[in-house]
Amino acid sequence: MIKKLTDGVYNVGAIDWDRTLFDEIVPTPQGTSYNAYIVQGNEKTALIDTVEPYKFEELKKNLEDLGIEKIDYVISNHAEQDHSGSIPMILDMYPEAKLITNEKCKNFEMDLLHIPEERFTIIEEGDTVDLGDKTLEFILTPWVHWPETMSTYLREDKILFSCDFFGSHVATSYTFAKYYDKVYHEAKRYYAEIMMPFRTFIEKNIKKIRQKEIKMIAPSHGPVFDDPEYIIKAYEEWIDPTPQNMVLIAFVSMHESTRKMVEHLADKLEVKGIDVKIRNLTTCDVGELAMDLVDVATIIMATPIVLAGAHPAAVYGAYLANALRPKAKFIGVIGSYGWGGRAADIIKSNLANLKAELLEPVFIKGLPKEEDCKKLDELAELIYQKHKSIGLIK
Numbered sequence: 499m500i501k502k503l504t505d506g507v508y509n510v511g512a513i514d515w516d517r518t519l520f521d522e523i524v525p526t527p528q529g530t531s532y533n534a535y536i537v538q539g540n541e542k543t544a545l546i547d548t549v550e551p552y553k554f555e556e557l558k559k560n561l562e563d564l565g566i567e568k569i570d571y572v573i574s575n576h577a578e579q580d581h582s583g584s585i586p587m588i589l590d591m592y593p594e595a596k597l598i599t600n601e602k603c604k605n606f607e608m609d610l611l612h613i614p615e616e617r618f619t620i621i622e623e624g625d626t627v628d629l630g631d632k633t634l635e636f637i638l639t640p641w642v643h644w645p646e647t648m649s650t651y652l653r654e655d656k657i658l659f660s661c662d663f664f665g666s667h668v669a670t671s672y673t674f675a676k677y678y679d680k681v682y683h684e685a686k687r688y689y690a691e692i693m694m695p696f697r698t699f700i701e702k703n704i705k706k707i708r709q710k711e712i713k714m715i716a717p718s719h720g721p722v723f724d725d726p727e728y729i730i731k732a733y734e735e736w737i738d739p740t741p742q743n744m745v746l747i748a749f750v751s752m753h754e755s756t757r758k759m760v761e762h763l764a765d766k767l768e769v770k771g772i773d774v775k776i777r778n779l780t781t782c783d784v785g786e787l788a789m790d791l792v793d794v795a796t797i798i799m800a801t802p803i804v805l806a807g808a809h810p811a812a813v814y815g816a817y818l819a820n821a822l823r824p825k826a827k828f829i830g831v832i833g834s835y836g837w838g839g840r841a842a843d844i845i846k847s848n849l850a851n852l853k854a855e856l857l858e859p860v861f862i863k864g865l866p867k868e869e870d871c872k873k874l875d876e877l878a879e880l881i882y883q884k885h886k887s888i889g890l891i892k
Contacts, residue, residue: 500560501673503714503722504655506538506632510545510560511718512553515669520580524691525785528684529669532580533718535659536561537652539629542570545595546634546650546659547718548584557584558591568592571627573634574599575661576647577606581718586611598627600638602646626653637706639663641699643692649707656713662692663703664729666720675721678728683789684720685729689736690788695823697737704733741795741825743890744773745881748787748819749800750780750809755834755865756802762871763798763832766878772885779811784818791824795890796881797854798830803839803861812841816848823851828884830857830877834864855884 501509511534520526532549534557543566549557561569569592574582577599585607589595596619599607604618627634633653640647642663650659666685675681693700708730715723715730723729745767751757764774775790791797797819801812808816812833819826829849831842842859849856860877862870885891 499671500564503535503657503673503716507652507655507657508536508564509533509673509716509722510536510557510564511547512549512556513669513671514550514553517669520667523784524667525783526667527783527785528667530667530719531669533716533720535716536564536566537629537632537634539632541630542628543568544571544573544627544629544634545569545588546573547575547581547661548572548588550580551583551587554584554587558587561591569595570629571595571634572597573627573650573659574603574607575650575659575718576644577603577610578644578662579610581661582607582611586613589613589617600636600646600648603648606644606646637710639703639706641696642703643696651710656711657716658707658710658712658714658726659716660707661718663700663717664715664723664733665717668720670721673722674724675728681721682732685732686736686792687785687789688719689733690792690822691785694736694788694792695821697823697825700733700737704730704737736792739825741827741890742773742793743771743885744775744794745796745798746790746794746826747774747776747798747800748779748812748815749776750778750802750811751800752802752804752809755862756800756832759832759834759860759862759866759870759874760800762866763874763878766875767881770878770882771891772882779815787815787818788822791819791822791826794824794826795885795888796828796830797824797826798832799845801831801833801841801845803833803835803841806839808833808841808844813844813848816845820849820851826852826854827888828857828881829854830881831859832874832877833861834866835861836864857881857884
């Protein structure tokens with residue numbers, strides 16, 4: 499499907515309606531798209547990014563339907579194969595095309611795609627390509643989310659081709675973002691799963707692109723934003739270092755003891771005016787868990803002790819949080835046991851990347867009794883005081 503953004507600018511990429519898992523780890527319940535953009539000047543034509551190799555025939559058909567007989571430049575914003583995987587086939591189709599990217603991206607693509615070095619033309623920050631009445635300018639935006647990622651800016655039409663930056667895994671037939679609550683949800687999921695570990699780099703790159711006048715943001719996944727401020731402001735909210743007055747309790751319970759602890763703690767926190775989200779680590783959508791991590795001030799990992807250690811699902815939950823590096827300020831571990839173990843130490847060791855204060859663990863033997871619940875009450879009060887100390891509660 500060819501989608502027109504403006505005169506001479508088209509999305510000729512592919513829609514993947516039924517892809518449910520990305521990179522064998524990221525759930526994509528709404529499918530996704532691989533956006534590739536044709537920019538036609540009155541003298542030359544550029545293709546910005548390509549598609550997954552198994553979707554190459556769709557890209558090829560779109561180019562043929564659009565009547566593209568010659569491509570002068572292939573712009574590669576990012577070396578990951580969902581963007582670059584079809585570059586070798588495109589270069590075979592258009593042997594005179596110059597492959598333009600930065601030095602780091604070239605090195606990746608030589609390794610990942612075996613493209614000969616002589617096919618590359620290397621650019622640096624601020625370099626341009628003249629298409630006649632259209633000019634492409636290159637903006638290096640590293641670590642959103644690989645070290646070589648860049649964006650391409652079409653000066654005359656003020657379109658930012660941002661690659662993964664500002665993307666969303668959504669398969670849709672419409673060209674521009676609408677149904678904004680749904681788009682926001684999927685863009686936040688995308689940010690949480692892919693971009694959150696790179697918050698400081700994102701902040702720098704937002705400042706860089708804000709120096710340009712932007713009328714559209716055209717990412718490599720999901721719809722184009724013809725209201726660019728919507729998605730830029732959403733990103734600025736997500737990267738803001740101040741969390742919300744919220745606790746995430748991620749739990750596993752084998753025989754209901756840990757569940758009862760979770761429910762008691764949640765009730766006490768809610769009474770104190772703290773928002774609570776509870777996720778069962780054996781059944782929850784990993785993407786939804788990642789989205790919860792974007793905002794919370796406190797993370798509570800709740801696990802029974804299994805073979806003297808934490809439940810494997812709890813270890814995975816801690817490992818995921820550690821990898822995503824949310825802005826949470828406090829971490830707690832609670833759970834139940836039959837004869838003892840080192841669950842708290844194991845969970846803590848898997849959260850070493852988080853710059854958060856570790857609260858005293860609360861573990862009880864067997865089904866919680868009244869005196870055990872008092873320990874949870876004390877934990878709830880401690881969390882309340884911690885949130886108040888950083889200005890989340892007035």
